[in-house]
Amino acid sequence: MRLPDFEAWAMFAAVVEHRSFTDAAKALSVSKATVSKAVTRLEQHLDTSLFSRTSRRLALTESGKRLADHAARILSEGQAAEEAARDETAELSGTVRLGAPMNFGLLRVAPLIAEFTRQYPQVDIDLHLSDARIDLVEMGLDATIRIADMPDSSLRARRLADVKLHTIASPAYLAERGRPTHPSDLGSHDCLCYSNTPAPDVWRFSGPGQQNVVVQVRARITVNSGEAMLPALRAGVGIARLPDFIVGEGLASGELEEILVDWRPPPFGIHLVTPPSRLRPARVDAVLDFLTRHHGC
Numbered sequence: 001m002r003l004p005d006f007e008a009w010a011m012f013a014a015v016v017e018h019r020s021f022t023d024a025a026k027a028l029s030v031s032k033a034t035v036s037k038a039v040t041r042l043e044q045h046l047d048t049s050l051f052s053r054t055s056r057r058l059a060l061t062e063s064g065k066r067l068a069d070h071a072a073r074i075l076s077e078g079q080a081a082e083e084a085a086r087d088e089t090a091e092l093s094g095t096v097r098l099g100a101p102m103n104f105g106l107l108r109v110a111p112l113i114a115e116f117t118r119q120y121p122q123v124d125i126d127l128h129l130s131d132a133r134i135d136l137v138e139m140g141l142d143a144t145i146r147i148a149d150m151p152d153s154s155l156r157a158r159r160l161a162d163v164k165l166h167t168i169a170s171p172a173y174l175a176e177r178g179r180p181t182h183p184s185d186l187g188s189h190d191c192l193c194y195s196n197t198p199a200p201d202v203w204r205f206s207g208p209g210q211q212n213v214v215v216q217v218r219a220r221i222t223v224n225s226g227e228a229m230l231p232a233l234r235a236g237v238g239i240a241r242l243p244d245f246i247v248g249e250g251l252a253s254g255e256l257e258e259i260l261v262d263w264r265p266p267p268f269g270i271h272l273v274t275p276p277s278r279l280r281p282a283r284v285d286a287v288l289d290f291l292t293r294h295h296g297c
Contacts, residue, residue, distance in 0.1 A: 013071035093122035099144030190238035
């Protein structure tokens with residue numbers, strides 16, 4: 001049995017990550033010639049070209065695109081194995097790259113990260129906040145938090161909790177436009193919609209007797225941040241559906257009111273998502289365990 005050329009696979013992954021033979025060589029502390037020979041060796045073994053090379057541009061071929069994820073996993077697992085071995089005899093240290101949705105990250109994750117770094121002073125956190133759907137493997141993240149239903153994929157997902165959506169408006173809006181008593185009433189109202197969903201203006205509800213209702217609403221404002229809806233909500237512009245971690249304070253103070261309390265939007269899960277490899281440095285496991293214990297905070 002011939003063993004795979006792990007060094008060549010790892011160097012191929014580094015070139016993909018850095019988009020340059022020169023930069024990959026610097027990152028690996030080897031010569032550019034060493035990297036180039038390793039990639040050529042891999043291409044010869046696979047009998048296919050991995051890159052289209054010109055004097056100004058380096059691009060993956062179709063074969064290269066198909067194999068890039070495999071190479072990234074080989075490199076990642078090798079690094080994780082070495083780090084795991086070192087972690088057994090050393091204090092936790094190094095950087096953990098973590099992703100999270102913008103509002104949830106600001107309100108819930110950032111305070112937890114502050115506490116984590118107090119407990120583990122040798123561990124650094126690189127926190128990436130974005131509401132866009134990101135490829136954590138491509139971005140080199142160790143883990144990311146997603147608030148959504150998780151489709152089947154090669155990623156590993158740990159469900160932390162459910163997020164309840166509230167249908168809300170300001171008292172001023174309800175006094176002027178009336179209070180909907182059934183989801184179908186929303187058709188005559190102005191609504192504020194969250195754009196990072198497949199159909200922002202299509203709202204689904206479950207109600208009494210296991211009834212399911214789908215309503216297409218008029219999107220007066222469409223925005224990719226739930227927090228950005230709050231000024232319009234307070235100003236009485238329309239009705240919105242937002243999670244409790246964004247509107248909890250407004251509901252408690254009476255600044256916002258919940259409507260259609262018997263008709264609930266489908267809940268979303270908070271998931272802690274990691275790459276498919278089971279091998280992780282101990283510092284990453286420490287962050288994941290900390291977030292799992294404190295996700296309800």
